Amino acid sequence: MAVHRRLRALLAPALAASALAALAAPPAAQADLPAPAKPPRLDVPFTRYTLPNGLTVILHEDHTLPLVAVNTMVKVGSRHEEAKRTGFAHLFEHLMFMGTERVPTKRFDAWMEAEGGWNNAWTSEDRTDYYDVAPAHALPLLLWMEADRFSSLADDMDLPKLNAQRDVVRNERRQTSENTPYGKVELRLPELMYPPGHPYHHPVIGSHEDLQAATVADVTGFFRSWYVPNNASLVVAGDIDPAATKALIEKYFGGIQAGKVPPAPAAPAVTLKGVVRETLTDNVQLPKVIMAWHSPAQYASGDADLDLLATILDEGKASRLYKALVYDKPLAQEVTAMQLSGELGSRFVVEAIARPGVDLAQIEAAIDAELDKVRTTPVQQKELDRARNQYETAFVSRLESTMARAMILNQYESYRGDPGYAERDLDRYRAVTLQSLQQQAKASLDPNARVILHVVPAAQGKGGAR
Numbered sequence: 001m002a003v004h005r006r007l008r009a010l011l012a013p014a015l016a017a018s019a020l021a022a023l024a025a026p027p028a029a030q031a032d033l034p035a036p037a038k039p040p041r042l043d044v045p046f047t048r049y050t051l052p053n054g055l056t057v058i059l060h061e062d063h064t065l066p067l068v069a070v071n072t073m074v075k076v077g078s079r080h081e082e083a084k085r086t087g088f089a090h091l092f093e094h095l096m097f098m099g100t101e102r103v104p105t106k107r108f109d110a111w112m113e114a115e116g117g118w119n120n121a122w123t124s125e126d127r128t129d130y131y132d133v134a135p136a137h138a139l140p141l142l143l144w145m146e147a148d149r150f151s152s153l154a155d156d157m158d159l160p161k162l163n164a165q166r167d168v169v170r171n172e173r174r175q176t177s178e179n180t181p182y183g184k185v186e187l188r189l190p191e192l193m194y195p196p197g198h199p200y201h202h203p204v205i206g207s208h209e210d211l212q213a214a215t216v217a218d219v220t221g222f223f224r225s226w227y228v229p230n231n232a233s234l235v236v237a238g239d240i241d242p243a244a245t246k247a248l249i250e251k252y253f254g255g256i257q258a259g260k261v262p263p264a265p266a267a268p269a270v271t272l273k274g275v276v277r278e279t280l281t282d283n284v285q286l287p288k289v290i291m292a293w294h295s296p297a298q299y300a301s302g303d304a305d306l307d308l309l310a311t312i313l314d315e316g317k318a319s320r321l322y323k324a325l326v327y328d329k330p331l332a333q334e335v336t337a338m339q340l341s342g343e344l345g346s347r348f349v350v351e352a353i354a355r356p357g358v359d360l361a362q363i364e365a366a367i368d369a370e371l372d373k374v375r376t377t378p379v380q381q382k383e384l385d386r387a388r389n390q391y392e393t394a395f396v397s398r399l400e401s402t403m404a405r406a407m408i409l410n411q412y413e414s415y416r417g418d419p420g421y422a423e424r425d426l427d428r429y430r431a432v433t434l435q436s437l438q439q440q441a442k443a444s445l446d447p448n449a450r451v452i453l454h455v456v457p458a459a460q461g462k463g464g465a466r
Contacts, residue, residue, distance in 0.1 A: 042423045044399065046409055047242060053258040054230025057249055058409050058419045060237035062402060068139045068238035069406040070132045072146055073414045076226035077126040078206070079199030079344065080264055087169065087206015088214070088222045090123040094165040095219065096130065097121075100156040102148050115141060125200055126343040127414060133403045136239040140248055143236070147252035150227060154220040162219060166211055173205045181284045182353075182455050192276050192451045193292060193347060199265045200344060228259030233413045237406035267344045270294060272449040279454040286333060288353045289360045290453040291367065295348040295444045298341035299416065304428040305440040306339040306348050311387035312379055313337040313350070313370065318386075320370050321350070331358050331366055343415065348444060360454055368447060375442045378434035391429055395422075 047059045078089050099105035112119055117134025132142045177183040187203050194201040234253065236245050272294060296302035313321045314337040325332040335352040350371075352363050398404040412421035 042396070042399075042426065044405055044409065044420070044422060046419050048413070048419055049246075051229065051250070051254055053254065053256055054228075055253055055256070056233040056413060057246075057253075058233065058235045058413060059240065059242050059245055060235065060405060060409060061240055061242055062237065062405070063239050065402065066136045066239045067402050068134060068136050068142070068236065068240060069403040070139075070142045070146060071235040071237070071403075071406040071410045072130045072150070072232060073235075073410040074128045074130075074227060074232045075126075075261075075414060076128055076231070077124050078202065078204040079125045079267070080226065080262075081202075081206075081222075082265075083197075084210055084213070085218065085222065086202045086210045087204075088210075088219065089128055090204050090206065091165060091169050091211065091214070092219065092223060092227075093121045093123045093128055093130075094169055095157070095161065095223075096149055096153060098153075098157075098161040098165060100148055100152045102152070103145055105161070108145055108149070111141065111145065112138070117142065123204055124342075125204060127411075129407065129410070131403060131407060139236070139240065139245065143248050143252050146234075147256065150229075150232075150253075151256045153227075154223040157216055157220050157223075159216055162214065162216055166214065169205065170208055170211055173208065177203070177205065179283070182282060182288055184280050184282055185288075185290055185453060185455060188278070188280060189290065189292060189347075189349075189451065189453060192278060192453065193272075193294065194270055198270060199267050200342065224259065225262050228261060229253065229256050230258045231261045233410055235406040235410045235413075235419075237409070238402045270345060272451065275448060276451045277453075278451075279456060281458045282455050284455060284457050286353050286356065287360050287457065288351060288455040289363050289367075290451075290455070291350045291364075292451045292453070293348045293445055293449070295339060295346040296440075297345050298343055299425075299428070302436075302440040302444065303339065303341055303346060305432050305437045306346075306444060307341070308384065308387040308391065308429060308432055309374065309379075309437055309441055310337040310339045310348070311390055312374075312383045315387065315390060320373075321352075321367065324370050325352060325363065325366050329366065330355055331363050335367075360456075364452070371441070371445055371447070374438065375445060378438045381434060384432065384434060384437065388429055388432070392426060395426065 044060065048056065050056050076089055078086065081088050097108055099107060103111070109119070112132065112134060115134055115138035117132055117138050119130070119132040121128070121130045123129075130146070132146070134142055177186050187205075190200055190203055234249065236249070295306050311319075313319055314335060316322070317327065321335045321337060325335045331354065332352040333355055335350070337350045338348070340347045340349060350367055352367065354360055354363055398408065408422065409419040412425070413419045
């Protein structure tokens with residue numbers, strides 16, 4: 001759902017110099033030190049334009065290293081799937097590597113790796129993203145192969161390719177969810193949080209039944225509906241010549257035909273009317289409790305407040321939940337809090353794995369006590385400052401990578417319509433106050449409107465779920 005935590009790394013040299021100057025100054029001079037300067041405005045320069053077929057293109061020139069990154073983001077995720085077609089967005093992430101007539105099966109990776117490059121992809125509820133990194137000389141190859149699979153994959157799809165990746169995805173579901181400790185939570189929690197028919201009701205990976213029933217016509221129809229240039233954006237970043245890069249993009253992507261993008265499935269507002277409880281049995285050694293609430297959508301008012309609250313609750317040994325459940329009272333092996341941001345709505349989740357012999361009811365009570373504190377009393381200013389600094393440091397650290405800059409530019413383009421949204425994104429976090437954080441905790445983390453999911457060892461859970 002969302003990538004979190006980020007600034008201060010760029011400021012480290014200046015901060016170190018200021019600290020040394022302060023140590024060298026006499027006491028009176030130290031007392032008269034000016035207030036810290038405001039952080040510099042982030043500037044990731046880019047050029048944005050749109051091809052006649054609707055493809056949005058963003059170029060970011062950086063000659064620091066002889067590398068290029070290509071990022072293609074498609075506005076399709078699991079929430080765009082129709083009934084009985086769950087898992088198609090993620091399945092197509094896999095099928096995109098199965099080759100075409102011009103780039104045969106397994107050649108996409110092989111040809112890229114032969115030039116010193118690599119690639120990967122991811123799928124979420126809201127988007128699918130493909131990215132490549134390679135030496136700068138390989139840019140023509142990268143753009144040609146990306147345009148080739150984007151334009152002709154459906155034409156070259158056949159049953160052997162579908163069967164191969166169908167089996168891979170179903171096995172991935174078994175390995176990462178069904179047979180991984182606590183992995184069933186990923187499958188069950190969306191179903192408890194969202195009613196049937198809601199776009200977030202089913203997990204990204206889909207169901208075995210829908211994947212097994214998929215035909216070549218089904219998957220090619222999905223591809224032709226969503227994989228059109230006017231539903232995608234392309235970022236090329238790194239050691240590039242802008243004019244030459246524009247010519248390559250026009251050559252390889254310019255001839256791809258625009259399409260009619262289907263309307264996204266309706267997403268009615270969702271609220272929990274009470275506490276929804278369920279117990280899952282799993283092949284685990286220790287029980288776990290998961291609490292989840294509906295929370296503001298990504299970039300909406302309150303999203304940043306809850307993201308920082310999650311950091312205050314679980315980031316580091318000074319965090320509130322760690323101190324309460326791990327350090328002061330040894331109730332939990334580990335505890336986490338997360339604001340999982342999504343375009344249609346988010347989930348605020350707290351999880352804790354019990355220590356041997358500790359009942360989950362004790363852990364629930366301890367978590368509730370800490371959450372009640374943040375609802376009724378503002379956190380300390382130093383806690384908020386620390387959380388904000390951690391976020392900004394991580395954010396700016398990501399900008400050191402050409403690949404990450406390409407992805408960030410594309411995420412902001414795809415979600416906000418503005419690749420240069422980084423500074424305004426950080427401003428959301430800088431604007432959080434003690435009062436706004438408390439108000440959002442009170443508004444979102446209602447103890448009487450949440451999902452509480454227990455995962456217990458199979459032997460302990462005999463007798464069924466509740």
